[in-house]
Amino acid sequence: MTSEAELDWKDIIHRCFRCGYCKFTYDYNDFNCPSYKKHRFETYSTGGRLWLIYGVINGDLQWSENLANVLYSCPTCGNCMENCRFEKFNFLLVDMIEAARAEATKSGFCPEKQKVLVERATNPEMWNPYGEPNSDNEALKKEYDLPDEAEWVYFIGCTSNYRQQNLRDATLRLLKKTGIDFTLVDEHCCTSPMLRTGQVDCASDFMNYNIARIKNAGASKVVTSCAGCYRTLLKDYEKFGADLGFEVYHTGELIKKLLNDGKIKIASNYDKVITYHDPCHLGRHMDMYEVPREVIKQIPGIKFVEMERIRENAWCCGAGGGVKIGYPDWALEISKERLEEAKETGAAVLTSMCPFCKTNLSDANETFNMGFEVLDLIEILDQLDIEILE
Numbered sequence: 001m002t003s004e005a006e007l008d009w010k011d012i013i014h015r016c017f018r019c020g021y022c023k024f025t026y027d028y029n030d031f032n033c034p035s036y037k038k039h040r041f042e043t044y045s046t047g048g049r050l051w052l053i054y055g056v057i058n059g060d061l062q063w064s065e066n067l068a069n070v071l072y073s074c075p076t077c078g079n080c081m082e083n084c085r086f087e088k089f090n091f092l093l094v095d096m097i098e099a100a101r102a103e104a105t106k107s108g109f110c111p112e113k114q115k116v117l118v119e120r121a122t123n124p125e126m127w128n129p130y131g132e133p134n135s136d137n138e139a140l141k142k143e144y145d146l147p148d149e150a151e152w153v154y155f156i157g158c159t160s161n162y163r164q165q166n167l168r169d170a171t172l173r174l175l176k177k178t179g180i181d182f183t184l185v186d187e188h189c190c191t192s193p194m195l196r197t198g199q200v201d202c203a204s205d206f207m208n209y210n211i212a213r214i215k216n217a218g219a220s221k222v223v224t225s226c227a228g229c230y231r232t233l234l235k236d237y238e239k240f241g242a243d244l245g246f247e248v249y250h251t252g253e254l255i256k257k258l259l260n261d262g263k264i265k266i267a268s269n270y271d272k273v274i275t276y277h278d279p280c281h282l283g284r285h286m287d288m289y290e291v292p293r294e295v296i297k298q299i300p301g302i303k304f305v306e307m308e309r310i311r312e313n314a315w316c317c318g319a320g321g322g323v324k325i326g327y328p329d330w331a332l333e334i335s336k337e338r339l340e341e342a343k344e345t346g347a348a349v350l351t352s353m354c355p356f357c358k359t360n361l362s363d364a365n366e367t368f369n370m371g372f373e374v375l376d377l378i379e380i381l382d383q384l385d386i387e388i389l390e
Helices: 004-014 034-039 046-058 065-072 079-083 090-106 112-121 138-143 158-162 165-178 192-196 203-216 227-239 251-260 290-296 328-343 355-367 377-382
Strands: 152-154 221-224 247-250 264-266 273-276 349-352 373-376 386-388
Touching: 004 046, 004 090, 034 328, 046 065, 046 090, 065 090, 079 090, 090 192, 112 192, 152 165, 158 165, 158 355, 165 251, 165 377, 165 386, 192 203, 192 227, 203 227, 221 227, 221 251, 227 247, 227 355, 247 251, 251 264, 251 290, 251 377, 273 290, 290 377, 328 355, 349 355, 349 377, 355 373, 373 377
Parallel strands: 152 221, 221 247, 273 349, 349 373
Antiparallel strands: 264 386
C-alpha cells in the first residue's frame, strides 16, 4: 500500500516538466550540472533522476545496482536548485535525491564504497568516516590550554581533525588570537556523510551524542570551520527533530562579526593575488556568499580577483554527495575544471572555506600540476597578525 509520504513525493516529483534548466546555466552558456556534463545522458540530470524516482514510486521501475548508481553519480552541489524555474519545488531537489538514496539504502542498494562511511563511523574505536582512531581532543585541549567549560565550542569536524590538520591547527591558533572563550569536546561525526549518501538510520544517535557533549561543556555557541558540519548542525539536526539549544556559526561569520564589531583588527599585510571558491554547502545550501568576501576585503595588501562562475553559479569542487569516495577519478575531473577557471584569473592562491573543498582542490592541483597554493581562508588569516582591540 502506498504511504502518505510516498504520495506527497510522487505529487511533487510529477511537477517536473523536464524543461532542462536544471542542467544548463544560460548566463554562462554552459552545463552547470557536473553529472550531466560528464555523462551527457538525460538520466544523469536532476530532471532525469526525478523521473527515475517517480518510476520507482509508481512501481514502473525496481531498485537495481544501475539505478542506484545514477542516483549516487551526483555531488548534490545544488546548482540545479538555482536554475530550476519552478519555484514551488526547486528548493527540494537535493532533498529529493537524498531521500531517494535513503530508499535505495533501505532496499539494499547503497553502493559498497559509500557503505564504508557508516561502517567506519559506527565503529566504537573510530566514530569517523575516515577509519582513523577516535580523537577525544583531550591532547589538543592541553596543547592549547583550553578549559573544560566555555562559552564557545569549536566543532572541528572529521575532515579537519583527520585529513586537514593544518586547517584544524590554524583555526585553533586563530581562535586563541581573537581571545574568545572556547573549548573542544569529544565529538563524533556530525553525520553529513551519512545523510548525503542516504544512510540515515544511525544519524539521530550521533546527533544526540554531539549535542550532549556540547551542552555538557556549558557552551551556548558552536563554531566550525567545516562547511559540511555547518550545514548539518544548522539545518539537518532540526530536520531530524534535534533540539540544539545553542547558536551555530561558521568561522567566517565569527571572524566577520569580530572585525565589524571592532573587537579585532588584521594588523599585517598579505601581498598575494587570490581567488575564492564558493563551497556548495556554504553557498547554495546555506546562502552564505558575501561573508567570506567581506573578510577577504578587510585583509591589508591582498589582491582579490573573482572567477567567472561565482556565488550561486559557482562550479562544484567535485567532492560532495559521496562522489569523492565513490568516484574518485571523476571527483578530480570536476575539480580540474574549477582549477582551470581559477587559472584564468592569474591568482597564485586559491582559497575557500571548506576542508572538503580544500582536500579535493589540493588533490587535483597536485594530480594535474596546476601550480596553485590551495589554502583555506582561515589558514591565510592564521599567517597574519591579529590585534585585539577590546
